[in-house]
Amino acid sequence: MRIAIVFNHPYEGSYCNAILKAVTKGLQKANHEIDLIHLDRDGFNPVMTAADLKAFKDRKPIDPKVIEYKQRLDEADHLLFIFPIWWELMPAMTKGFIDKVIFPGVAYDYTPSGNGMIPLFKNVKSVTVITTMNTPGILYRILFGNAIKKAVITGTFWKMGYKNRKWINLSMVKMASDKKRIKWLTSLENKFAKMK
Template sequence: MKVVIVFNHPYEGSYCTAILTAVMAGLKTAQHEVDLIHLDKEGFNPVMTTADLLAFKNRQPVDPKVIEYKQRLEHADHLIFIFPIWWELMPALTKGFIDRVIFPGVAYDYTPSGYGMKPLLKNIKGITVITTMNTPGFLYRLVFGNAVRKAVITGTFWKMRYPNRKWINLSGVKQASGKKRNKWLRKLEQQYALL
């Protein structure tokens, strides 16, 4: 199976980077092919431009980086996003990736009625979002309404009818002990060794 990972964290010593390492180790143990899109290292511009919006109407992206990502996603069987939750949402590069790459003519098109959506990346059999945050999980659910779930899992991939959507959220990371963090990493590595 080919897995595309979309990763967004600028600091190489981050816990997100440790998660990326664990997930990739598990996938390699299972002998899956991994294609890493490291948004912070690849010079991705997250800003939607006038040219992008004009291309939106024609269903044809114009940015060479977006076209490259389209080609990489077309070969994916599974898509994994890994990013931190900052101010209750995803960082700008992840949001820009969704705005500019999860695009009509790339990831979806509209149904003939114009009201519904249908997926275009036909190989994708599942999408996983792995996030970290310092906010306690119960507070994120009760006060902030699971904003990432609503925006990414439901508001993006459910709406486009992609199957097998999953969100793994590691909360209270700053307060967690080293032992607990290591346990999370081992669990993720084992989980992806069985994917």
């Protein structure tokens, strides 16, 4: 299976980078093909310009990176996002990726009635999102309204028609012991080593 990983964290020493390594190791054990879209290393521009909005209307992207990413995602069987939650939301590059790549004519089209969406990444069967945050999970759900679930899992991929969606969130990461962090990484490696 071909797994496209969309990764966003600028700091090499981050826990998100440790997660990326653990997930990659697990996927390699299962002999999956990995296509890493590293938004930070790619210098992806998340800003939606006036020209990009005209392209949105015309359903023809103009950003060379968006065109490249579309070609790569057309080949993917599974889409995996890894990013931190900062101030209850995703970083700007991840948001920009969703704005500019999850785009009409690239990732989806509208049904003839205009009331629904049809996914255009025909090989993608499932989407997984892995996030880290320092907020306690219960506070994130109750007090802050579960913004990632609403915006990404439901508001983007459910709306597009992907039935197999999963969100793995690691909360209170900064406060976690080294033992717990290692346990999380081992669990993720094992989980993706069993992925079929």
